[in-house]
Structure formats: structure tokens, C-alpha cells
Amino acid sequence: MTDNTARPPVADARARHQELVQEVEAHRAAYYGDDAPTVSDAQYDVLERELQDLEALHPELATPESPTRTVGAASAPTGFESVKHRERMMSLDNAFGIDEVESWLARVGKEAGDQEIVCEPKIDGLSISLTYVDGELTRGVTRGDGTTGEDVTANVRTIATIPQRLTGAAPALVEIRGEVFLPVAAFEELNAGLVAEGKAPYANPRNTAAGSLRQKNSEVTASRPLDVTTYALGALEWGATQVDARVSTQAGIYRALADWGLPVSEFTAVLRGREAIDAYLTDLESKRHDLVHEIDGAVLKVNDRAVQAELGFTSRAPRWAIAYKFAPEEVHTILEDIRVDVGRTGRVTPYGVMTPTLVAGSTVTYATLHNAHEVARKGVRIGDTVVLRKAGDVIPEIVGPVVAARTGAEREWTMPANCPSCGTPLAEQKQGDKDLRCPNSQSCPAQIVDRIAFIGSRGAFDVEVLGEKGAHALVESGVLQNEAGLFSLSMEDLRRVPLLTYESDEKLTKKQVAAGEGGRKAGDVSANGIKLLDNLEEAKSQPLWRVVVSLSIRHVGPTASRALATAFGSMDAIRAADAETLAAVDGVGPVIAEAVQQWFEVPWHVEIVERWAAAGVRMEDERDESLPDTLAGLTVVATGSLENFTRDSVKEAIISRGGKAASTVSKNTDYVVAGAGAGSKATKAEALGVTILDEAAFQLLLESGPDAL
Structure with missing residues (x-):
């Protein structure tokens, strides 16, 4: 509900309204006209929602030409003929949360009673209208401003999944609406080819699909593996053909489209009730990265077309349909710098430092760029506006640059030749590796700190106090030269670590003095330090697989560690096994076997195991022989x-x-x-x-x- 108590002064509101209208129209022109948006969909949605809210507070500002009442953007001169749609192509109102979907369902229920709702994926592509006369494809037109679009018939004819002639009992004339898209895999392959040719990559599949469909040369369009999904009818004339009763429902339209030889979504469902619809939306969102095309939400439509007619339209959208937008996973932000990080296995990884940006529910400042080859493949430069993606709990990823936003001030990045932590020249682990590594694994401070911090992680020994900050303090103070002495730490050792000691004396109250309590003094081991020693003592009894994974052997993660511990039962047995025996273990294989064997050939590696064992770390599992092999082979x-x-x-x-x-x-x-x-x-x-x-x-x-x- 709009809060009219927060109503801004009319003069301020009018000025802001003009700013928003200009900004939204400029972004629409970039998106629909140039296929080169300079803001993300989520950032555009914020601007459009602010404009809607402002007009709700000040209705006098809303005009018929306002972006809140119009669709798309007028076509700029492109060389394509302008064509008027027989029936207007509308937009959709958006819902940005389940609560807004439920409000829409409540409005539909209030006006039309309980209704079946058709739910389908909202494909992130380019809207298209296909006209068939007597079953023959005669025209393909972009949406444009909803009334007039661009004639791209020659290019549409190159899309393999669009039939040149409909099958079955087709109408005399029909406008079929759909979404042209570029499959994700094809987009990635196309970008890889562009970078290999020294050209800038495309930002996302949607813009690439739009640009591909609007090529002057249809041979260029034909070289792009565009696809289409159809979902609606525009103008419809049956002529002498018997009327198809299926078009009385939205679901029936999809069956008719499929029978006519047109592609429709396999993820469409006809549902009734909030619980069923909520479950569909939740399930679809969990699949959003598993589909052949990108989706940014779902579309909900009343199934009964007679009820659709009763509910009618606003100036820009049907009241009988709504688009549910998933939480935004892509935003645009500035790539302020590219730096490198040295990991526990010596791998040197470039990462982007960006203007902090809220995406997928969290503020993101850093995102991995994997390696120098990936930086080149993505074509990003320092200073670029970039597309940043964060899918749920997945590590944030820089997708690519927004080339249209470049000013010329951006600069290329070069991978450093030496380790930023110890200065050792970087090298490939083996010829042809895309990753560069610091070979100084024994004494490189960054690798040592990262390995010790990893030992404390949940996937290893799970030592609560031992994070990156604690690991860094232990190494910087000189208490640990590497991880070998970790389980031998004493109270005296920790007194040399400022992070784990008290900075000043504590003044006791009279009550504490009377009770005989002692105060803490500067230099005493802190509560966190004592907790660290307690945690390390408890960790010594962890199962063997956690000990193996904590050694940071390349390629040996939790799965391989469990397999090795289960197969051999002790560290001595793993160390004594030859490569063939190791490789024969299910879940290990020759690559991991070679890595394990090579690791144990290094004297200082063996010293780590021996010092841990001497400190009391468990090196052998106690097998429970009473457990039956009920899952053998499964x-x-x-x-x-x-x-x-x-x-x-x-x-x-x-x-x-x-x-x-x-x-x-x-x-x-x-x-x-x-x-x-x-x-x-x-x-x-x-x-x-x-x-x-x-x-x-x-x-x-x-x-x-x-x-x-």
C-alpha cells in the first residue's frame, strides 16, 4: 500500500518524474533498439517501480506517453521495414515476490472466482510475432513498441525450429507470438570464438539473440543457432477451416501450437490454488540454471480465455496475466581492479574487485576470474562496467563486459610473472596448464596461511577458532613455520601471538577481589586462544578421511579422502600403497593416485604427517566390523x-x-x-x-x- 504521508512536494516529484522518464526511456532504447543495455534487468526494474510509485502518489504526472503505460520502445532507423501488428503485442506487469503473486491471485479471484492458472517459464529472449496465411509463414515482426515492429522475415526463415508451413488444420490467418533465444551452450561457444578472434564478447544470451535476429545479412543470422518457444496467439481468422475449440483455453492454445508444428515449453503446468502455484515457482527457480535457455522468472495466466476477456487490459498489460520475476542474479557494476590470490596448492587466481553491489541477497565486492585465460576469454578490462552474476550460494562470477558502456578509459590487465606473496617466478604445473602456480609450496607465506586456515574449515578438521585471520596471526608471529607444528601448539606459543592475547590489564571490582578472583593481564592468552588449544585437542580424534583431506594434496578432496580412508584404513597403508593399488580404489583413479604418491615423496610433507602423529592426531580408523555391507555395489x-x-x-x-x-x-x-x-x-x-x-x-x-x- 502506498504511504501518502511520505508524499514529496509536487515540484520535487515533477523534477524526479522527468528524470525517471528520461532515464527509463533511454534504457528502453538501449535494450529494445540497440540490443545493448547498459544496466541490468534488476536495476531497470528498480527505476520503473520507482516511476510507478511516484505516479501512484501524484496521478497528475502520469500521461498516456509515460513508460508505465507504454510497451517496449519505438524502433530506431535500422533499415528494416516498419510493420503494424494486426493485434497489439502487450507487455506484462511484474511481481517481485510470492506475496505480490498472491495479491494478483486474490484480485483475479475477487473479480472472476477461483480459476485455473497456466504457469510457464519466462524465457529471457526477444519477443517475435509470426504471421501465417493459409498455413504459410508470410512475416516475422519484432515487438517494437507493441503496435509497430520491424519486419525481420528473412532472418526468421533461417531459424530451424520455426516451420515454413504449419501442419494440420491451421487457421486461414494467425499471428503467433513467441520468444527467440540463443541456447546458453551456443552463447558460450560463440563468445569463445569471438575472443579467439580478438573481438569483444557479448554480455548475455538475450542481447546476442536480439542482435542476431536483427542482422542486415540473413546469412549472419543463419550462422547463429537461434531457437524459439511459442506461447500465445494474436489475430486469428479461421476462414473455411473449422474453428479449433482448444483455443478457448490457454493450455489448449499450447496443444494447438504443438500440433501445428511449433515449439512450446515442456515446463508448462495448469494449476489451481496458491499452494500449488507457490510450489511450481519454487521448483522452477531451482531449475533455472538447468534449462537449455536462460529464464528470469515465470508467467502466470488465467487459463479460461472467456475469463481473460472479462478481466481485460490496462493500457499496457493484461489483467489476466502477470510475470513473476526471480530474485535478480545479475547486476551491472564497475570492475575497479583485477588482483591475484595465492591458494593453498600454489594456484594463483585472478579476481575482480568491484564497486560493492547487492545481488542475490548479499553485497558482493569480489568475484573470481579463475585464470589469465579466463580473463582473456571474457574480454574484461579494468574500469569496465561488467555483468556480475551470483546464483544462490554459488561463488560470484563476472560474466563479461558491457561493451556499450565503454568510455575508452578502460585498460587491459596482465598476469604477474612472480608470486605476489614470496616473489618466486610463476610456472605451469605441466605444459599446457591454464593455471599458473607458485612452486614455492614449502615457504610461500600465502600458501602456508591458506593451508592452515583450510585445516580449520568444516570440510577438514573443523577447528572453530582457526580461520584465515587466526592462521595469518600464527604464521606472522613466527609461532608456525608451516602446518607441521599446529597440533603441538602450547600456551607459551600463543603468548607470542598478539591476536590471541589480551592487550591490557583488567581492573577488578571490589566484589571480584573479595571473591579471590584473578584479573587478566596484558600478554595472557585470551579466551579465543584457550578455545583454539581445546579445539585442536578435540580435533586429534577426528576420523582418518579428515586427516587426509587436511594435507592439501592436489586433487584430493573429501570424496577421494573418504574413499582412501575406507579402502586402506590407516595413513601408513595409504603411504605404502603403489600407484596401481591407489588408482584401483573406486573414486580415486590414476590422476589422484599419482598426486598422492608424489606428495608422500617430499620429505617435508612426510614430516607434517609424522609430527601430527607424534602430537596425537589419529592416523588409523577403528573399523566397526559389526556394520553389514548392506550397500555393497550401490x-x-x-x-x-x-x-x-x-x-x-x-x-x-x-x-x-x-x-x-x-x-x-x-x-x-x-x-x-x-x-x-x-x-x-x-x-x-x-x-x-x-x-x-x-x-x-x-x-x-x-x-x-x-x-x-
């Missing part, structure tokens, strides 16, 4: 939250019974254990016909094997 994937298992304990339960704990679902998966919040993995299991178990069935499987199910 591959199990666990997903979602389980009540009685953590992420680690569920894997240990599978492995301890002879099974393979996999992280991805494939045709070789035997069972998927689905807990609360199971998403795309459960969906993929259904598609592949893999058996899905709840937690109770999983526990039965552990106890008694497949025959008990």
Missing part, C-alpha cells in the same frame, strides 16, 4: 536436510556399509535420499527413473539392504 546420492544425519554423517553411513556416496545424480545412481528442501537432484532422479527414498526408507536400507524396501 551408489547413493543424499540431498536436502535430513533430521538424523548431517551432510558428512550421511556420507559416512553410506561408505561404512560398502556403498558409494556420490554428489551428482546420473543413470548409474541406484538411490536418491531426499530430505526437506531437496531440489534439482530429486527432480533429475525422477526424470531418470531413479528410486527416491525418504529418511525412514534410507535407514531401513542401511540396516537391511535393498531387499527390505
Whole structure:
């Protein structure tokens, strides 16, 4: 609800309104006219929503020409003939949260009663109108301003999935609306080719699809693997053909389109009720990166077309439909610098430093650029406006530059030749590697700090106090030369670490003095320091796989560590095994086997293991011989939250019974254990016909094997 108490003065409102109108229209021209937007969809939505809110507060500012009441943008001179649509192509109002979807459903229910709702993905592409006369494709027109678009028929004819002639009993005349898109895989391949030729890459598939469809030379369009999905009808005349009763519903239109030989979305669903629709939207959002094309939300439409007619339209959008926009995962921001980070295995990784930007629910300042080849492939320069993507919990990624926003002040970046931490010349691990590494793994400060911090992480020993800050303090103070002495730390050692000691004396109260309490003095080990020693003592009893993963052997992550610990049972046995024996372990293979064997050939590596063992770190698992091999030969994937298992304990339960704990679902998966919040993995299991178990069935499987199910 609009808060009229916050109503700005009319003069201020009018000035801001003019600014917003100019800004929104400029962005529309860049997006629809030039296919080269300089702001992200999310940033544009913020501006348009502010304009809508301002006009709600000051209705006198809203004119028929306002962007809130118009569609798209008028076509700039491009050489394409302007064509008027027989029936206007409308836009859609947006919902930016489930609550706004539910408000729309409530309005529909109030005016038309309980209705079936058609839900479908909102493809991020270019709107197109295809006209067929007597079944023959006669014209393809872009949306333009909704009334008039550009005639791109010659280019449309090059898209393989658009039929030149409809099949079946087609109408005498029909306008078919759809979305032209470039598949994500094709977009990535196209960009790789452009960079290889020294050309600037495209920012995203949508703009690339739009630019490809609006090429003067149709041969260029034909070279791009464009695709289309159709979803609506415009003008419709049946002529002598019997009227197709299916077009009385939205879902029926999709069946008719498919019968006429046109592509339609396979993810469309006809639903009734808020709960079912909420579940669909949640499931679709979990799949948004698994589809062949990019989507930025879902479209909801009343199914009954007679009810659609009753509900009608605003000046720019139907009241019977709404677009639900997913939380924005892409924004535009400035790439202020490119720096490099040295990791625990010596890999030197470039990363972008950006103007802090809110995306996918968090403020992002840094994003990985992987390696120098990736920087070149993306074509980014320091000073660029870049597309920043953060998908859920995935590490933020710089997608590419917004070339249209370049001013000429941007500058190329060059990978440093020497390690920024220790000055050692960087080198390839092997010829042809895309990654450069610092070979000074024994004494490079950055690698040592990163390895010690990794030991404290949840995926390794899970030492709560031992993060990057603590690791850096231990190394900088000279208490640790590397990770070998970590489990031998004493109270005396920590007194040399300023971060883990008190800075000043504590003044006691009279009550504390009377009670005989002692005060803390400057230089005493702090509570965090004492906690660190306690945590390290507890960590010594962790299972063998955590010890193995904490050694930071290249390629050896939690999965391989579990496999090695399960197969050999002790560090001595792993160390004594030859490459062939190591490689034969399921989940290991020759690359990991070679890495393990080479690691143990380095004397200072062996010293780490020996000093940990001398300090009391567990180097051998106690095998529970009573556990039956109920999962022998079976591959199990666990997903979602389980009540009685953590992420680690569920894997240990599978492995301890002879099974393979996999992280991805494939045709070789035997069972998927689905807990609360199971998403795309459960969906993929259904598609592949893999058996899905709840937690109770999983526990039965552990106890008694497949025959008990």
C-alpha cells in the first residue's frame, strides 16, 4: 500500500518524474533498439517501480506517453521495414515476490472466482510475432513498441525450429507470438570464438539473440543457432477451416501450437490454488540454471480465455496475466581492479574487485576470474562496467563486459610473472596448464596461511577458532613455520601471538577481589586462544578421511579422502600403497593416485604427517566390523536436510556399509535420499527413473539392504 504521508512536494516529484522518464526511456532504447543495455534487468526494474510509485502518489504526472503505460520502445532507423501488428503485442506487469503473486491471485479471484492458472517459464529472449496465411509463414515482426515492429522475415526463415508451413488444420490467418533465444551452450561457444578472434564478447544470451535476429545479412543470422518457444496467439481468422475449440483455453492454445508444428515449453503446468502455484515457482527457480535457455522468472495466466476477456487490459498489460520475476542474479557494476590470490596448492587466481553491489541477497565486492585465460576469454578490462552474476550460494562470477558502456578509459590487465606473496617466478604445473602456480609450496607465506586456515574449515578438521585471520596471526608471529607444528601448539606459543592475547590489564571490582578472583593481564592468552588449544585437542580424534583431506594434496578432496580412508584404513597403508593399488580404489583413479604418491615423496610433507602423529592426531580408523555391507555395489546420492544425519554423517553411513556416496545424480545412481528442501537432484532422479527414498526408507536400507524396501 502506498504511504501518502511520505508524499514529496509536487515540484520535487515533477523534477524526479522527468528524470525517471528520461532515464527509463533511454534504457528502453538501449535494450529494445540497440540490443545493448547498459544496466541490468534488476536495476531497470528498480527505476520503473520507482516511476510507478511516484505516479501512484501524484496521478497528475502520469500521461498516456509515460513508460508505465507504454510497451517496449519505438524502433530506431535500422533499415528494416516498419510493420503494424494486426493485434497489439502487450507487455506484462511484474511481481517481485510470492506475496505480490498472491495479491494478483486474490484480485483475479475477487473479480472472476477461483480459476485455473497456466504457469510457464519466462524465457529471457526477444519477443517475435509470426504471421501465417493459409498455413504459410508470410512475416516475422519484432515487438517494437507493441503496435509497430520491424519486419525481420528473412532472418526468421533461417531459424530451424520455426516451420515454413504449419501442419494440420491451421487457421486461414494467425499471428503467433513467441520468444527467440540463443541456447546458453551456443552463447558460450560463440563468445569463445569471438575472443579467439580478438573481438569483444557479448554480455548475455538475450542481447546476442536480439542482435542476431536483427542482422542486415540473413546469412549472419543463419550462422547463429537461434531457437524459439511459442506461447500465445494474436489475430486469428479461421476462414473455411473449422474453428479449433482448444483455443478457448490457454493450455489448449499450447496443444494447438504443438500440433501445428511449433515449439512450446515442456515446463508448462495448469494449476489451481496458491499452494500449488507457490510450489511450481519454487521448483522452477531451482531449475533455472538447468534449462537449455536462460529464464528470469515465470508467467502466470488465467487459463479460461472467456475469463481473460472479462478481466481485460490496462493500457499496457493484461489483467489476466502477470510475470513473476526471480530474485535478480545479475547486476551491472564497475570492475575497479583485477588482483591475484595465492591458494593453498600454489594456484594463483585472478579476481575482480568491484564497486560493492547487492545481488542475490548479499553485497558482493569480489568475484573470481579463475585464470589469465579466463580473463582473456571474457574480454574484461579494468574500469569496465561488467555483468556480475551470483546464483544462490554459488561463488560470484563476472560474466563479461558491457561493451556499450565503454568510455575508452578502460585498460587491459596482465598476469604477474612472480608470486605476489614470496616473489618466486610463476610456472605451469605441466605444459599446457591454464593455471599458473607458485612452486614455492614449502615457504610461500600465502600458501602456508591458506593451508592452515583450510585445516580449520568444516570440510577438514573443523577447528572453530582457526580461520584465515587466526592462521595469518600464527604464521606472522613466527609461532608456525608451516602446518607441521599446529597440533603441538602450547600456551607459551600463543603468548607470542598478539591476536590471541589480551592487550591490557583488567581492573577488578571490589566484589571480584573479595571473591579471590584473578584479573587478566596484558600478554595472557585470551579466551579465543584457550578455545583454539581445546579445539585442536578435540580435533586429534577426528576420523582418518579428515586427516587426509587436511594435507592439501592436489586433487584430493573429501570424496577421494573418504574413499582412501575406507579402502586402506590407516595413513601408513595409504603411504605404502603403489600407484596401481591407489588408482584401483573406486573414486580415486590414476590422476589422484599419482598426486598422492608424489606428495608422500617430499620429505617435508612426510614430516607434517609424522609430527601430527607424534602430537596425537589419529592416523588409523577403528573399523566397526559389526556394520553389514548392506550397500555393497550401490551408489547413493543424499540431498536436502535430513533430521538424523548431517551432510558428512550421511556420507559416512553410506561408505561404512560398502556403498558409494556420490554428489551428482546420473543413470548409474541406484538411490536418491531426499530430505526437506531437496531440489534439482530429486527432480533429475525422477526424470531418470531413479528410486527416491525418504529418511525412514534410507535407514531401513542401511540396516537391511535393498531387499527390505
